[in-house]
Amino acid sequence: MTTHPPLSAVADERQEPLADMVFGYVLDAIYDGELAPGSVVNEVALAQKFGVSRGPVREAVRRLQGIQLLTREPYVKARVVSLSAETALELFQMRMALEGMACSLATRRMSDADIAQLLTELQEERERERQAKQSGIKAPRVFDFHERVVKACGNQRIIHALCGDLYHLLRVYRRHSGTVLERKHDAYNEHWQILRAMQTRDADLAESLMRSHIERAAQHLFKHLIDAPAGAPAAQRA
Template identity: 75%
Template sequence: MSATETAINKQETQVPLADAVFQRILDAIYDGRLPPGSIINEVSMAQEFGVSRGPVREAVRRLQGIQLVTREPYIKARVMSLSAESALELFQMRMALEGMACNLATQRMPDDEIDALLNEMEQDRQQRVSGARQPRVFDFHERIVRACGNQRIIAALCGDLYHLLRIYRRHSGTVLERKDDAYAEHWQIVRAIKSRDSGLAESLMRSHIERAANHLVRHLPDTVRPT
């Protein structure tokens, strides 16, 4: 039995099989093994994961539902292609919702939670500087959103839509200069949160997302497909 099949079988004891397959395909999209525009071959995936086509088909349908996979009649499913128009719409939505989330988080985050966030950011910085492989992904934006306490905003940004947002955010930070700038902007936002300046924190978050959007749109043609 392959390592992938072993991992899938291990997950199967903890979560439904289709959910385990869904996560495996998500990971392949995140790390670039399934790049934008690539074909989703359900038969080969079922063989790779050591499962029947049913769980793969169900996982692909779910990916279609959150717009990570597209399928036209009589055409095989493909990983969605990144378009400037779609990216801009998503980032405009983020500006509004995450700006308000940051405002609310500034008012509601306990001091010890803010200190914990600062410590995690410093650990993340040290790992980046050292080049050490990170055992987990530190998601600054998710932490701020979940700290806002507004369940509708959390559901909108941390539910299934989160996966699509993460794909675009990943591409917005692929250029080193933007990574460095984004990291500095994160620190400015947290300093505003720590000083309990909710208006400044919201403004900084909105500006941060707007810069990321402008950067991404500049680097995306109308549609990005593999060569």
């Protein structure tokens, strides 16, 4: 994991609980692949790394277990959740149904300006990734197309199901579905087509395109997880 200065001083400046900061850093490490699926999470090492006591680390680990990103058996250290083809298939099937409906609802509810802004942010994210590739520096992820569409749908039950605690596990699986360059390119084009359908207020087409987009990502990830050797880390991102 990336090195960090002691968090105690930073926490004082931000007036943020240490456990929240540790939680955020470990969560980012899981998202970024620094803590790979199946890898051990050493609480002592994390406490030393962040310059904090074991208490905030234990609390952060418990929270990560609660959102299913870490697993722990009795008398065994916590591990980052291992990715399974079966779980991936179930999660993506759920996404197809709920995000398809969310996209249909968002097409009806979002203003023209909001959809145009979403398209602009999608293009800006694409440009950030292009510049990062040229410079060899990893681009920070500041835009989540799927989360934005879901939150725009207005259905609080769908939003809670996809953007609550389960969001973190979904994001890890999504991330592993699209790191291969070809899939990244395809995903961008598919996002763009979905937004174009939303701009024309074709809710049925937008829903169909979203479902097809998620199904292709699921097929890509499922094949990778099936083909990957046992214990090998999966490829990364969605």
